Structure formats: structure tokens, C-alpha cells
Amino acid sequence: MPSDDLRTFLEEDRKGDPSGRVVRLLRERGSLSAAEIARASGLAKSTVSSVLAELRRSEIVVDAVAKTTSRSSRAGRPGTAVTLNPRAGACVGVAIGPTDIRVIAADVSHAIIADQSVEMPLDYSPQTAAKVTRRLIEEACAKSGVSRAALIGAGIAVPGPVHPETGRVQRASMVPTWAGTDIRRVFAPELDLPIFADNESNCSAIAEMLWGAAVGCDNFIFFKVDLGIGGAIVVDRRVITGLAGGAGEFGHMTLDPAGELCICGNRGCLELYGSLRPALRLAAARFGASITIEELIERANAGDVGCRRLIEDAADVAGRGLAMVGTAFNPPLIVVGGRATAAGDLLFEPLLRSFDRHTLIKRSEMPEHLRTRIVAGTFTADDSCLGAVGLVLKHHGRVGEARV
């Protein structure tokens, strides 16, 4: 039973008036107390009180339940917090992976209500992806009891730069057949929902900002170490998309202009040396069979010196790449994501040492409050899909409209 009033609020993005600002804050942050709303919005406490009273009367906001199923870091807070009324609608996040598609649905209070995924063959087409996504959404609605009509939008996390306004995939390194795809044209007819789209690393950054390691941080760098290296730049809680959707592609900064050829068409890109892909290749040679990132880390933890060395070497190069990002931005916070983070100190010790060695403003020479904090992300496997939900909640990357 979505309220028309709330739908209007959610869709119109009334930035100017106090009620619009409060609803926008709750949409982005899940649950907040009146004091937190006043602090984050800059509104007077008395204004917040009267706005909340009005919004409660019209059932647009409700008390947050003490313990939600949400992955919010705020779960378990006392009952003074409010959220948007979960009955008002739900958002869908879709992650397009190289061999799988995943759909997460969350209501507007940020509670996760469904999580479905399916294996896909290599090089599946965008059209197939749209049809499979539609089925996954229908299954998610059926399982969670949410009406199809209550969905307010779908966010799509794409493995490649996406133009922020047209939704066109500019280059798709991981899934080359998707290059040039118009995400809206392919997904809108199947899903019949407002479509939001962005690069998967940008989505991961949004997940960390809304629910993870960057909650409360307005400015940070996201740096993902996995089979490749990706990233995102967040300024004033907004992901910088870049002119053609290419911002944050740290993995393709050139380390060695005469190095190996990269899938992107350049040579010697950072991710050729600093991701876990070369480690897996060398480990496969060592063991005579291919292994996964998880197995590499497991063997390293079990004491295999070769596997430990491979992770350390990748971390050393990744840290050098991250140091260039640190020199360019001098950010207050860097959130490191991706499956490599499961290696813990085995990754972070050499990565931080290398970062500090090569960056301009070194952590070691600064007082505590001026040191760039480098922390592990909260999510690894499901970050981009959660972040795709966040695209809808933040109204970021709405295809066919100016970005918010």
C-alpha cells in the first residue's frame, strides 16, 4: 500500500523544503534519530521535530524497529530512530557478473527483503540478462510478498564504464560483448521500472557509503583488489562518474608503458601486476591446477610460503598504484574492497607499507588526524549488488535524466 504522498516525495526529490530534505536523508541513510537528522540536514531541531510529527501523521515515516534484517550498521540501535515507511516501496539492485546475475531487493527503510541469484554462461547477451533479471525480480517479489507495483526502481551494476546520463556502456572489459549496450533500452521494456545504472565499482562504493566502512564519510576513495583492480571517487557523498563514466578506473593507470598488453588495449596497466590474477596464474603453475582466490588465501593462511609471497607481491604493487591515487587526492579515507581483502594482514601489511613508501604525504609523518585512513571494506561478494539498490535510494545514475 504505497502512499501517494511518499511516492511523490521519493520520485520528485524535493531538495528545497524541509520535509523533502528529511525524506531524502532517510532514503539515503536508512534510519536516523531526530538529532542525527538535524546534524546532517543543518535544519533546526525544532524544525526537524515538527517535520517528523507531520511525516508521522501522514505515515511517511515510522519508528525504526529495534533490530532490523537490514545490513545497516545502525541495526540494533534504540527505538528513537525513524525510517521511511517500508510499506511505501522497495528498490531492486541487479549485479551483472561475468558468470552470474544477482538481484537484491530492499524496502525504502533499507531492510533487505530478498536476495536471488543465478549462474549464467560466459558471454551471455544483454537481452538474455534483461529477461533473466525480470524472472529473478518476479521470484523475489513472490518470496517476499512485495507487490510488483510497490517497486520504485531498479539499479543495474555493470562491469564497465557506463555513461552517467545515457546509460550506455562505454567499454566493457570483463564482458566485451556488452560494449555499446544501451542499458535503458535493453532493461526498461522488460522491467517496466525507472532504471538507474553505474559501473560496478561505483556501486560498491555506494554500498560502503550507505551500509559499510564509509558510513558517515562524505569524501573517500574506494579501491577494489580482486581479479582486476577497480575503484571509485566519492566527493560530498556523490560518486564522480566522469565525462564518459570512466572515473575511478585506477586499475588501468599505466605502470609500465612497455609492459604486457591489457584487455583494455593499453600496456602495463596496474591491474596486470597488482590484482590477484597474476598470483592465480603463478599458483596454477605451482600446483599444476587452477585455483580460486579463496583457495589461494586458504593455502596462504595454512602456511604455504609461495602463496603468501604471491599475495604480498600483489599487495606491494597494488600499494604503489594506490599511492598514486593518494598523491593525486590526499583523501581522508580509502576503503579497500574486493575478495583480496579476505587475506587480512597478509594483504594489508605490505599494501600499507608500499602506500606509505610511494605516496607524497606519508601517514608516518602526519599527526593522527591528518593521516589517510586505509580500511577494509565491509562487503566483498555482494557489494556491487547492494550498491545497485543504493543507486535507486540515492537517485544516482538515473538513466535518461540529469544525475542528482
Add this chain to the structure above:
Amino acid sequence: MPSDDLRTFLEEDRKGDPSGRVVRLLRERGSLSAAEIARASGLAKSTVSSVLAELRRSEIVVDAVAKTTSRSSRAGRPGTAVTLNPRAGACVGVAIGPTDIRVIAADVSHAIIADQSVEMPLDYSPQTAAKVTRRLIEEACAKSGVSRAALIGAGIAVPGPVHPETGRVQRASMVPTWAGTDIRRVFAPELDLPIFADNESNCSAIAEMLWGAAVGCDNFIFFKVDLGIGGAIVVDRRVITGLAGGAGEFGHMTLDPAGELCICGNRGCLELYGSLRPALRLAAARFGASITIEELIERANAGDVGCRRLIEDAADVAGRGLAMVGTAFNPPLIVVGGRATAAGDLLFEPLLRSFDRHTLIKRSEMPEHLRTRIVAGTFTADDSCLGAVGLVLKHHGRVGEARV
């Protein structure tokens, strides 16, 4: 005769109400027509008309003179534009150079009213700089007939990262003795004015944004090629300062971790190979006497193949460094500044070729509107001093207060 009303407007930064927004826009952009104000502020044309009528009545805004002495790109526009009343006050910009100090004063309509400079010995102290600056400001006031009481603030462009809130110089590569200097503590007692401070490249970017090659662009990268390489990141018309003031230090991204030792303490920094410093060293060896950047370019233009080659080689490496910045940001615009730009195509052809070769999203594969534009800056020698004036007009980097 500065109006108290306007002083209040200028100092309080009333972002919320329409008059405050109009004054803020005029402070930042100099002269604008009513239509331009409506476009840039998002206010209705009727609102702009009534706000302007009221501001005219209280003599806060006046008609822009058709041809001003300002360096504004808007000089010579028809008389429909308005500016802030120049009698309301003036701002001072100070550029701290390795061997000179320069002071430019401009009124709030953006017209330059004085420009003074003085040679300084190498390694002069901050205390000496403050005293000399005071004298230059007094001379500027005397020459231009502006009362000392009409000054509303002084911006200081410093050759090193400056902490955006404390005004402390974090590292001073060009003038090592300034490291750790508290700009406010040194300059405020001498100047008795609100002090704004930022890194010189950040100031240059502000000059290009207010009066130069980036007028009308909300997001761009500034990249300076001179004796070193510096830069700045502008997002939504704000210069990103970084946690400790180090953002935009592109010249210290590591190209070769085993390379030459840099003055910053790292090895193989971009500026060791991509600035004109190595070119000048090699040219000095060729000619048996040291030459300046201007002489190098002059000889190259006169056909000296060695000098041409030295500029091309620097441009090739600078373009590779700029490509990393391009990969990280995918910016709509890059403004290239510094004295190297005087070489024209001799610099820009190899620089653009190298940029396109090494960056991820290549200009050559994108339609025109998705190509990163790379243009020469409008200013070379006086950009950081003009930008220091801009610090005051934009209220950016006010020391001892939260940045705006």
C-alpha cells in the same frame, strides 16, 4: 565607502536566500546578466529581476561598465550585465614565489586595481614575507586610491600543500624553510585582514575558473608544466584540497620507483621527467651556460632541433602522467598551465598524443561530446596571484574556519 549591507553579504555567505545567492554568484563570477544569473542560480527570472531591483536600490549591485580594466573574459560585453558595487571593497592576492613576492588587488567587481611585486633573496623567511607583503599592500592602496579599510581579505598562494582549515604549510618542496609555517599566525598580525590560503596550483585553477580557460566549467583538472609539475582537482566549482592540503600533487606520482631521488623524498616522481627541469639541465650542457624556460622555447621556435626534442620529450612523459590522471578521473576538461604552454603545438602535439596513447578512455574512440577537452590555460606567470584574489572572492580556504 563600503556599504555595511554589502559587507554583511560578503562576509556572511548567506547561501539560503535569493539575494545571498545572487551576491555570491556575482562575487565569484564578476559580471553577469540577469539571464545568466537565473541560469546559474536556478532562480526564476522574475525572482532574479526583483532581487536585482532591490540590490540596485541599496547600491549593492551596479551596472557593469562596458569595458573594464578587469582581465575578465567578460570585458567588453554589453551594458546589460551587473556587478557588485566596486566601491564596496577590494581583495588582495599574494603569491609567494621562490625569489619574488607579488601582490594583486581587485575590487569585488573583479577589476584589477593594483599589481606590485618585489624580488626576494633565496630562502627568505615567512616573517620577512609577511612584512614585505604588508608594504606591497600599502603601496598598492596608495597607488590605486583604495582605502586600507576597504580591504575585505587577503589570499595567499603558497608553494606547497597547505592544510585547508589550519593554514599550516604541510610540506614546502620549493621553499623548504616554510614547512610547518602557520600562515595565519605569521600573516594575520602584519596584515590585519581575514586570511585565506591555499597551494599555488590550487590558486592557479581558481584563476582559470574565474577569469580564464575554465570559465563556465564546474568540473575540471588543472595540470601545470613548468620547472615542476603541479595540479588541482575542481569538482562542482570547488577545489578539492585533500585531508592535509595535498590533493592535486600530480607531479609526485611515482613513474619509476627505482628512479632519481626527488626533493619530496620519493624516487622517480613524474616531475623529474615530465617537467622542463631536465630539459633545462640538458640544454645547459648543450650550450655551456644555463638557460631559462623562455630561452629554451625561443631557441626551439627558431629551429634548434635539440631544444625542440627536449620539449617534445618532456611533453611525452607529461602526457603519460596526465593520462594516469585522465584514467582516474575521466574529466570533461583539462586546463594545462605553466610556462611550458608558451611552446604551443611543440608541447601540445606530443602531450595530446601521449595522453591518448596511455589513457583508458581515448579521445579518438569517443564521439565529440564525450572527449576530454585539453586546452592551454589563459594565464601563465600571474595565475597563482590572481587565484589568490579568487580565494577571497570565493571564500575558499579561509584559515581558522571550515572551508566553504
